[in-house]
Amino acid sequence: MNQEAPIFFSSSSANAEASPNHATNVQGLLDNIIAAVGKNPSWKIAPYRTGVKNYVAMDIEGSLGTLNLTIGIYGEILFPFAEDVFHAREAVILVSDAFDAFHLVHIIHCRLSGHMVGTNVLRGPSFLQFSTNDVQVA
Numbered sequence: 001m002n003q004e005a006p007i008f009f010s011s012s013s014a015n016a017e018a019s020p021n022h023a024t025n026v027q028g029l030l031d032n033i034i035a036a037v038g039k040n041p042s043w044k045i046a047p048y049r050t051g052v053k054n055y056v057a058m059d060i061e062g063s064l065g066t067l068n069l070t071i072g073i074y075g076e077i078l079f080p081f082a083e084d085v086f087h088a089r090e091a092v093i094l095v096s097d098a099f100d101a102f103h104l105v106h107i108i109h110c111r112l113s114g115h116m117v118g119t120n121v122l123r124g125p126s127f128l129q130f131s132t133n134d135v136q137v138a
Contacts, residue, residue: 034111037065045057045058
């Protein structure tokens, strides 16, 4: 497991940006998710806690199938790269903190919903606006 810089950082203008160390990892993750589920999927998202560990469970269902994605807030960073993980329809990502978890959920949502093309910058406070048509919270 990697103990490196966080995946995302924020500037004073309220933008969140993928760090140079992780931009390629984020892009690879997004590509693998799209390959597994297709575009414009439906979502179910639920936070949960087991002992002292916190998680975000995402069930993403698209035209190509369903992917169960778990983001674990572990203080470490680990991206699933093996295509076999995505073909098995279940993947776990470890992130360093809640900031990374929030922005990772958001960038996955934006990319799969067709609201963004790149992976580096999430602009201003508007990224906090989720519609109930976009995401189902379990």
